[in-house]
Amino acid sequence: MKQHDAMYIDGSWRPAEGGGTIEVVNPADGQVIATVPAGSAADVDAAVRAARAALPGWAATPPQERAARLAALRDQLVARADEIAATVTAELGAPLAFSKAVHAGAPIAVCGSYAELAGTYAFEEKIGNSTVLHEPVGVVGAITPWNYPLHQVVAKVAPALAAGCTIVLKPAEDTPLVAQLFAECVDAAGIPAGVFNLVTGLGPVAGQALAEHDGIDLVSFTGSTAVGRKIGALAGAAVKRVALELGGKSANVILPSADLAKAVGVGVANVMANSGQTCSAWTRMLVHRDRYDEAVELAAAAAAEYVPGEKIGPLVNAGQQARVRGYIERGVAEGARLVAGGPEAPLEVGCYVRPTVFADVTPEMTIAQEEIFGPVLSVLCYEDEDDAARIANGTVYGLAGAVWAGDEAEAVAFARRLETGQVDINGGRFNPLAPFGGYKQSGVGRELGRHGLAEYLQTKSLQF
Numbered sequence: 360m361k362q363h364d365a366m367y368i369d370g371s372w373r374p375a376e377g378g379g380t381i382e383v384v385n386p387a388d389g390q391v392i393a394t395v396p397a398g399s400a401a402d403v404d405a406a407v408r409a410a411r412a413a414l415p416g417w418a419a420t421p422p423q424e425r426a427a428r429l430a431a432l433r434d435q436l437v438a439r440a441d442e443i444a445a446t447v448t449a450e451l452g453a454p455l456a457f458s459k460a461v462h463a464g465a466p467i468a469v470c471g472s473y474a475e476l477a478g479t480y481a482f483e484e485k486i487g488n489s490t491v492l493h494e495p496v497g498v499v500g501a502i503t504p505w506n507y508p509l510h511q512v513v514a515k516v517a518p519a520l521a522a523g524c525t526i527v528l529k530p531a532e533d534t535p536l537v538a539q540l541f542a543e544c545v546d547a548a549g550i551p552a553g554v555f556n557l558v559t560g561l562g563p564v565a566g567q568a569l570a571e572h573d574g575i576d577l578v579s580f581t582g583s584t585a586v587g588r589k590i591g592a593l594a595g596a597a598v599k600r601v602a603l604e605l606g607g608k609s610a611n612v613i614l615p616s617a618d619l620a621k622a623v624g625v626g627v628a629n630v631m632a633n634s635g636q637t638c639s640a641w642t643r644m645l646v647h648r649d650r651y652d653e654a655v656e657l658a659a660a661a662a663a664e665y666v667p668g669e670k671i672g673p674l675v676n677a678g679q680q681a682r683v684r685g686y687i688e689r690g691v692a693e694g695a696r697l698v699a700g701g702p703e704a705p706l707e708v709g710c711y712v713r714p715t716v717f718a719d720v721t722p723e724m725t726i727a728q729e730e731i732f733g734p735v736l737s738v739l740c741y742e743d744e745d746d747a748a749r750i751a752n753g754t755v756y757g758l759a760g761a762v763w764a765g766d767e768a769e770a771v772a773f774a775r776r777l778e779t780g781q782v783d784i785n786g787g788r789f790n791p792l793a794p795f796g797g798y799k800q801s802g803v804g805r806e807l808g809r810h811g812l813a814e815y816l817q818t819k820s821l822q823f
């Protein structure tokens with residue numbers, strides 16, 4: 360596996376100031392596949408200085424030229440898609456077909472969308488006797504997780520660059536190799552030195568130093584609600600902008616008129632994708648009492664098809680594997696009924712968890728409230744639509760969700776009642792231009808499309 364024992368700062372690969380390293384492990388077999396530098400506060404400082412020095416030039420670069428660089432970056436991602444997929448499979452464990460389609464494919468779509476938006480967005484508008492200028496926020500500090508390791512990087516870097524911001528990225532320690540590959544793509548795309556900088560390292564060290572740095576104007580974080588809360592507090596104290604994409608516990612609401620087999624099949628696939636490590640996963644399935652038993656049977660049968668090591672990969676590391684198995688034990692202890700899977704590891708080697716379905720889950724149970732981040736589905740029963748809405752809205756989260764009904768208008772009417780940032784109607788497909796982000800404790804701000812671009816802009820009004 361290709362690796363750099365250096366960090367991409369100010370347009371070149373530089374060794375870390377401290378000597379620490381991080382081992383990158385393949386969770387499918389436990390083998391160490393690479394080591395990367397563990398950046399320190401001094402490395403973060405060097406990267407932030409480079410980004411600040413590059414800011415005036417990049418902010419003044421015409422949007423059409425920024426668009427051309429983003430198009431070149433997209434072309435790099437296309438040219439290296441197989442390498443990207445293989446890298447994500449090695450460091451995250453995702454099956455190769457999924458890595459190709461999603462881990463390599465989604466960043467290409469998102470990067471392409473910002474190449475287009477940079478060239479067409481109205482960075483100036485007239486409002487009465489004013490001209491409003493939409494100017495870059497400044498230097499961005501981006502902290503990303505491991506679950507969609509390149510998508511989450513591109514969902515921050517592409518809009519930041521489109522807006523005219525410069526950026527320092529601290530990727531997750533579990534998945535730094537695809538971030539290094541991305542830095543090579545940025546370099547090959549002719550993006551000027553200092554505009555994008557990469558510091559690999561540990562969250563509480565490099566991540567914290569980045570969030571605290573007074574040379575950063577906006578911190579954009581994706582990850583756990585626990586860390587997001589800390590980063591929000593730091594940003595608040597420093598009066599700097601912050602964007603948070605946090606956890607979820609999304610509801611898949613199947614109304615009585617829905618095509619039950621389709622709704623359950625798509626719902627189980629949604630939870631099992633990426634081994635359940637998806638913040639927007641529909642981890643609670645809500646089914647009317649009259650169709651509940653049938654739905655549970657269908658869900659158990661669908662989950663059984665996800666054979667560990669074949670159709671479903673391992674979790675990212677042994678810590679996550681232990682955490683998810685702990686949640687399955689907790690579900691059993693609280694009285695939920697296991698209908699597929701269970702806490703035992705399915706394979707002797709690798710961080711695998713059995714695809715698990717719980718029936719008879721009640722809304723106050725831990726497995727109905729907390730983000731598990733593994734292949735675990737909770738099936739809950741509701742009495743009527745009011746009850747379904749109450750249960751669906753009854754968590755601290757509000758990131759995504761789904762509604763299924765025989766008639767689209769009926770599904771839309773129910774979707775309007777949901778306190779959540781996205782709802783897929785009767786299996787509607789992912790839209791890389793639609794705003795993505797959370798209500799309630801799922802976050803602050805939106806990513807993707809023009810709403811995501813606006814996060815990296817601030818306004819100045821000129822009156823005439």
Ligand code: NAP
Nearest residue numbers: 503504530531532561562566567582583586605606638732
């Ligand atoms: P995490 O700790 O929130 O990691 C996200 C990013 O924040 C990583 O780059 C991490 O670095 C960094 N970080 C950690 N502590 C930090 C700090 N004090 N200051 C600044 N940055 C810091 O998430 P995790 O531990 O990897 O996963 C734990 C749980 O979070 C999961 O089980 C899941 O429930 C949730 N999660 C949610 C999402 C999502 O997309 N919403 C993504 C991942 C995880 P390191 O990589 O070095 O830790």
Ligand code: MG
Nearest residue numbers: 531532562586
């Ligand atoms: Mg962590």
